[in-house]
Structures are given as structure tokens and as C-alpha cells.
Amino acid sequence: MSLKVLIIEDEQDLAENISDYLIQHGYEVIGIITTAEDVPEFLDLHQADLFLVDIMLKGNVKGIEIASTIRKKNPKSGILFTTALSAKSVLDKISDTLYDGYLLKPFSLKSLESTLYLISKKLEKPEENIKSGQKRNLLPIRDKGKIILIDENDIQFIKAEGLYLRIYTENKVYLIRDLLKTFLPKLNEEKFLRIHKSFVINLKKVKGLTSKECTILDQQIPIRRGFYKDFLSLLQSKKYI
Template sequence: MKINTVVVDDEPLARQRVIKLLENVEEITLIEECSTGKKAIQVINEFAPTLVFLDIKLKDMTGFKVLEKISPNIKPVVVFITAYDEFAIKAFDYFALDYLQKPFREDRFMKSVNKAIEVIKEKHYPFFDNKIRNILDYMNAQGEKKDFIKKIPVKIGNKILFIEVKDIIYIIASGYYAEIFTENKKYLLRDSLNNLITQLNSNHFLRIHRSTIINLNYISELINSNYGEIDVKMKDNKLFRISKSYKKDFTNVMGL
């Protein structure tokens, strides 16, 4: 029995490690690997794999969104892969769904593979699919409740000021600090862009470079430069180049 399998992870090394480990599993046939949620949806809908190894945090969407957007007639067995995410892990444990937490050992990986193969061989698809539906409903309900920060506290001398998030035009990394720009002032905050982006509403804020987050509401225009590059001009006339690693996310969000 050959089990058609797809591996989805936006980290090349992590993706290749999974693929390498699967080479030792006789029942597995790798049919495709995907680095984005968009490609994963296309591949899963086209090939209807029996088994999917799915990273939860992809650059363009979550693994949960991938499962929501595939055809309802396609119901693969899924092994979830995640970097440490306390919220997601508690959900997996609650709904008794198997997951691999990065970095995982080979023996832990094989345990997950064997569980998946057992589900497939014993034809427990309806039971497994119910678990998937339940966790998707749960994650969606929690997502609706999530409150993004509306103000950012910044310490200035012996005072703490609160910046209205809606007034932020862009944020630039500066060493161990983040420079937060509003229309009238610049503020210095000891925090990382990696942390800030998780607290900001993704409907309004987008990372376009490892050192830059912008507020989409303050974009004035886009400029197509040479060699397919894109510059973003903000309403205060500040110009930012979108880096290659974030370009696809930006064009997807902007519908370009």
C-alpha cells in the first residue's frame, strides 16, 4: 500500500528534513512539497493526497487556513508541525490530535508517521475528519475573540506614554529597539519587530522587510522599479523597498 503524501513547510531545511526521514518509510510516496499555503491548497486540491505534513505557521497563511480552503471532498490525514505555540499545542492536546513540535527527534517523527499510517490502514477517516473539523471550528472561534493591541506603552524618562496603534505609519528596526513613527513624532521602544507583528492586526499592518513594518492605511502609492522590484511610498513621502522574501505576501494581501 502506497500512501501519497505532501509536505508543507515554509522553512527549506525543515521541509527537507521531513522529506529525508520519509525516504525510510516504505509505505510513503512523496508527490509534492510546498513552501506556501497558496501552493499547498492548489497541490492538495489537484492530487488529493492521503497524508499531509502541515506546518502551522506559514508566511502567507496558517495551516488551519489551508485546511479550510481545500475542497470539502478531500480529507487527508494530517500530521501538524509547529514551532512552540502554546495556544495551538493546547488545542491539539484537547482534541487528541497528533503534532510534531520543532525541533523534533527522529523517533518522535516516526511515532507520528506510524500513527498516521494506522489511521489510513484501519480506514478511520470519518473519526479523524471529525477531529479536524472540531479543531478548525475551535481555532476560528478563538481567532474571532482575539484582541489585537490598540495602544503601545512607551517609556520616556519617568513617564509612560501610550501610542494609538491606528496612528502608527510604520515601524523600523534599530538594533535592539523599534522606531515607531506617527505623523507627528518618532518613538523608541525596546522591542523586536518579530514580537510587535504578532500583536498588530494583520488586516492593517504588514511586514515588508526584516527591518520594516508598515500600516497599509498609510500607503500613498506603489512604484514598480527595475527588475520587478516594488517600492512603497507612504503618506509622509517615506519610501521603502519590499524585500524579495516578503514580496509575495505583500502582493497577495494587496491583490496584485
């Protein structure tokens, strides 16, 4: 059964190219909408599995706002944002919305297909979607000259190095210009903890613990003096060890 896609894009030529490509690759495109104001009425009459939403639509209502409407009416559908803007202010707004993917224009049709495929695989696992349906905290950071979004749940630990932070995820390490005291408030305080003047860790990622250090990603991270007992009690209370 092919997935139904609604394209919300104010560039008509681009929307039609995307539609043709998706149809050729097995998707059912149920419509192209060029203004956000027309989306609510369409949603009352049609159901879609995937929504491709341009963030900066023409008109008074923007893609980010209409995505909230989509999520309320179609909580199990996938939302993929597209935009030509990479400003941090735009990414901050995106991070407040529950969505499933993001593509920066201009993008190739092949990258679009790959992204939609990953979203579609996620939609095939409804139980996991329910568990992960809580709002994600997506953090805009600059990586190799581009602003990208990383999910805080992917962060293993953060190490301060002077005026820079090294952010460790399972598959990649990001180096950004920032300080722990300004970056830490952006993180969920229930998940992250500063255990040393130079380290913040994701509590769920702790794999081992001694009185002087904890283990994450096979790396030993020092614990500040006198903090071990409180740290151990915290991990035990959250049932992380």
C-alpha cells in the first residue's frame, strides 16, 4: 500500500516536480496546496500519511503554524519541513514543533526520497511512535558553516574546551563555540547533569560508575570531588543503573 503525501509548497513548479518524482517512486500524491489558509479545509475532507511543508509560505499563515494544525488533526502522520532559510531564529521556531524531518533548499529529489523513506519506516512502527510522541528538544548548532538541528536525546555527553564545546553523540562529535553555562539551560534538566566543571552528561547514557568517574561511550568522565554519593542516588532513583 503506497503512502499518501500532501505537498504544501508555494513554488508551483517545484511542487509539481516533487509530485511527479514521488509518483514515479510509488507514493500517492493526494494534492498540492500553495497557501496555508487552504490546508484546514483540505484536512477535513482528506487523510494523508506524509505532509511535505514549506516553512515560509506566502500569506499570513506560515508552514510552522499550519504544522501544528496538521499534528492535531493527524497525530500519527509524518511532517517534513522544507525551507531556504537556515537562520537560527527559524530553526528555533521549528524546534518548538513536533515534526519528523527537515530539508534545506535547494535539495535534490534523491535526498527528498531518502528522507521520506526514513520517515515512512518510522510510521510503520506505531507503538514506537507513541512512545516517542513527546515533544523533542531540537538544538540548533553550527556545523561546518551550516546550522543544523540535533536532538538532545542523541547527545551522550558534552566536554568544555576553553571557549568551545565538544558535543559527543553515538556516531559523531560536534565542535561548537559556546560555554557550558550558556548551553546547559537549553537542555532538559531531568536528563542532563553537570558532574564536573568541564563535563555535562546525559544520565541515560551512563554505562558504568566508580567513585571517581563514570563511563559513557567507552570513555571515562571525571566526577567532581564529593559528588559520588549524590550522583549514585540520583541514578538509582531514576532506575538508570
